[in-house]
Amino acid sequence: MKSLNIEAIPDSPYYPEVSFDVETGICVLRGESYMEEAYKFYMPLLDWLKQYAVEEKHTVTLEIKLTYFNTNSSRLLLDMFDILKKAEDHGTKVKIKWYYEADDPDIQDEVEDFEIETGLKFEMVPMED
Amino acid sequence: MEHPSYDTKNIISYHGPINIDLVSFISNYLRQHIRANSSVVGRIYKVLIELIQNVSYYSAEQYSNVRSFGSGIGYFRVYEAPEHYIITTGNKILSEHNTILRQNSEEINRLGEEELRELKRKTRTQANIRDIGAHIGLIQTGLLTGNQIELKFDPIDELYSYFTISAKVNKEI
Numbered sequence: 001m002k003s004l005n006i007e008a009i010p011d012s013p014y015y016p017e018v019s020f021d022v023e024t025g026i027c028v029l030r031g032e033s034y035m036e037e038a039y040k041f042y043m044p045l046l047d048w049l050k051q052y053a054v055e056e057k058h059t060v061t062l063e064i065k066l067t068y069f070n071t072n073s074s075r076l077l078l079d080m081f082d083i084l085k086k087a088e089d090h091g092t093k094v095k096i097k098w099y100y101e102a103d104d105p106d107i108q109d110e111v112e113d114f115e116i117e118t119g120l121k122f123e124m125v126p127m128e129d
Numbered sequence: 130m131e132h133p134s135y136d137t138k139n140i141i142s143y144h145g146p147i148n149i150d151l152v153s154f155i156s157n158y159l160r161q162h163i164r165a166n167s168s169v170v171g172r173i174y175k176v177l178i179e180l181i182q183n184v185s186y187y188s189a190e191q192y193s194n195v196r197s198f199g200s201g202i203g204y205f206r207v208y209e210a211p212e213h214y215i216i217t218t219g220n221k222i223l224s225e226h227n228t229i230l231r232q233n234s235e236e237i238n239r240l241g242e243e244e245l246r247e248l249k250r251k252t253r254t255q256a257n258i259r260d261i262g263a264h265i266g267l268i269q270t271g272l273l274t275g276n277q278i279e280l281k282f283d284p285i286d287e288l289y290s291y292f293t294i295s296a297k298v299n300k301e302i
Binding site: 014 | 167273
């Protein structure tokens with residue numbers, strides 16, 4: 001199994017940067033996410049997490065550093081969290097850290113909604129400027 | 130809903146095909162040019178993207194010569210009123226969708242914040258990952274603005290209507 005890396009594209013800021021590291025288990029999503037047909041972008045990420053965390057039972061730390069995601073992307077993020085919940089239920093150690101901007105008045109509710117939907121606990125971490 | 134008048138200021142308006150690159154350009158343009166605190170600008174950004182992506186995906190009039198998905202033709206406008214920023218979008222829809230859109234918006238306008246969050250979670254969980262639908266974007270707009278969403282349906286012909294939606298983002302959060 002290989003690491004999954006997708007670099008940020010300045011002309012297409014609606015795709016986040018992806019860095020899923022097979023050695024450390026640290027998986028980072030960074031930037032913004034509001035692309036068309038979000039499932040096409042997220043399917044490889046979901047498949048990678050299924051294999052890494054559910055089938056191979058590696059410890060995962062998912063770091064969400066998204067400054068914006070639309071509702072379409074939130075549906076795919078939910079799938080990602082559901083996979084990690086399944087992994088956790090099967091004994092895999094899972095940690096999710098959500099990095100947030102201090103001036104975002106809505107992010108606490110967004111994350112709380114994901115916690116309610118998945119049964120996972122998210123660690124909130126303020127983003128540094 | 131405030132309509133353009135002497136005490137409103139047009140920030141941007143557009144009519145034509147809306148694709149993802151335009152969504153990205155316009156939303157970032159607004160983020161740089163609206164003089165408000167960053168929390169307010171952030172909310173305008175979020176609401177605008179949800180609403181204009183609904184036009185892009187679901188307008189009955191698509192600029193299909195260029196793209197097969199996400200090139201809906203429609204209208205949007207952002208303007209400033211004394212107490213709010215107002216985001217309006219418009220696009221052609223099949224009139225048979227008027228009833229469900231009206232019912233959905235009436236439900237969103239009737240619910241309190243916690244009930245809306247519950248509706249959003251339920252709608253998201255049940256949504257198809259390939260096409261999440263327009264409903265959740267309207268729920269999100271209701272949640273982000275905390276204000277009533279206003280809808281208007283103007284008949285075009287026997288089959289189609291022109292659908293307009295307006296949302297207000299408060300200047301004070």
